[in-house]
Amino acid sequence: xxxxxxxxxxxxxxxxxxxxxxxxxxxxxxxxxxxxxxxxxxxxxxxxxxxxxxxxxxxxxxxxxxxxxxxxxxxxxxxxxxxxxxxxxxxxxxxxxxxxxxxxxxxxxxxx
Amino acid sequence: xxxxxxxxxxxxxxxxxxxxxxxxxxxxxxxxxxxxxxxxxxxxxxxxxxxxxxxxxxxxxxxxxxxxxxxxxxxxxxxxxxxxxxxxxxxxxxxxxxxxxxxxxxxxxxxx
Numbered sequence: 001x002x003x004x005x006x007x008x009x010x011x012x013x014x015x016x017x018x019x020x021x022x023x024x025x026x027x028x029x030x031x032x033x034x035x036x037x038x039x040x041x042x043x044x045x046x047x048x049x050x051x052x053x054x055x056x057x058x059x060x061x062x063x064x065x066x067x068x069x070x071x072x073x074x075x076x077x078x079x080x081x082x083x084x085x086x087x088x089x090x091x092x093x094x095x096x097x098x099x100x101x102x103x104x105x106x107x108x109x110x111x112x
Numbered sequence: 113x114x115x116x117x118x119x120x121x122x123x124x125x126x127x128x129x130x131x132x133x134x135x136x137x138x139x140x141x142x143x144x145x146x147x148x149x150x151x152x153x154x155x156x157x158x159x160x161x162x163x164x165x166x167x168x169x170x171x172x173x174x175x176x177x178x179x180x181x182x183x184x185x186x187x188x189x190x191x192x193x194x195x196x197x198x199x200x201x202x203x204x205x206x207x208x209x210x211x212x213x214x215x216x217x218x219x220x221x222x223x224x
Contacts, residue, residue: 004155033211042199043156043214056207090155097210098144098203103155 003027004104006091012110019078021107023091029102030095032074034058034066037088037106049074081111115139116200121219124190132185132218134200139180144203146212147174147185149196156199156214159185195222 007022023032033048035058045058047066055066063085067075074093078085088108092101117135124130136145146161160167160174162183167174173186187194199217203210 031209035214042216043212045211045213048209048211050209056209058211059213092155092212097205098161099210100146100158100161101148101156101212103157106155 004091004093004102006089006104006107008107009105010108010110012112013078013081014112015082017078017081017111019081019109019111021076021078021089021091021109023074023076023093023104024072025074025093025102026072027093027095027102028071029093030071031093032068033092033101034064034074034076035090035092036060037090043090046076081109083111085109086111115202115204115213116215118198118200118215118218120216121221123221123223124187126192126222126224127189130187130190130194130220132187132198132200132220133182134184135182136200136202137181139202140204142205144210145174145176145180145183146201146203147172148199148201148212148214149194150199150217151193151196159198161203190220190222192222192224195220 004025034046035043037043049055049068065077091104094101147159148156150156175184197217
């Protein structure tokens with residue numbers, strides 16, 4: 001059974017903290033993606049990666065960075081968390097162009 | 113931009129077929145049509161995708177108009193477990209990859 005796992009289901013952080021969200025996939029997929037989901041705005045793409053150490057900006061990269069040191073792991077980093085980054089964060093992966101994406105369960109981050 | 117248009121909500125009776133429409137008038141020749149659904153408190157789940165021909169799988173059928181400017185997701189017999197937000201998405205080549213750009217989706221309610 002294919003699997004995308006995220007390090008936490010719920011996370012509470014303070015303003016200004018550095019936050020790491022981890023995503024791991026066990027399907028040997030080339031591509032990995034980070035989205036955030038907010039009520040009324042739907043899912044928006046933050047960053048994606050098509051290979052180890054490679055990354056591309058999505059629609060809303062400001063305030064975020066990513067790291068992909070190993071093929072199975074894609075990390076989203078909030079350098080200095082702010083309250084407007086309170087959101088549901090979803091990680092996904094797929095193997096190639098136009099292929100179905102497999103999503104993790106999400107991390108609900110609250111920044112106070 | 114989401115590039116697809118869907119009704120905000122639809123309602124169906126249990127055990128009846130459901131036809132979920134989607135307009136994508138700006139689709140280009142290499143864009144795939146994807147459908148995902150999201151159940152409450154879960155990440156999105158792949159349903160089906162296609163390019164030109166109609167597609168069937170164990171979950172649903174996808175009917176694509178001849179001019180490809182619209183498509184319809186068909187659930188053959190709705191169950192209460194099919195109540196979810198359904199997203200119609202174009203898989204567009206971007207920076208050498210095909211990340212998904214989600215719109216608002218259609219919230220499907222199923223009545224027992």
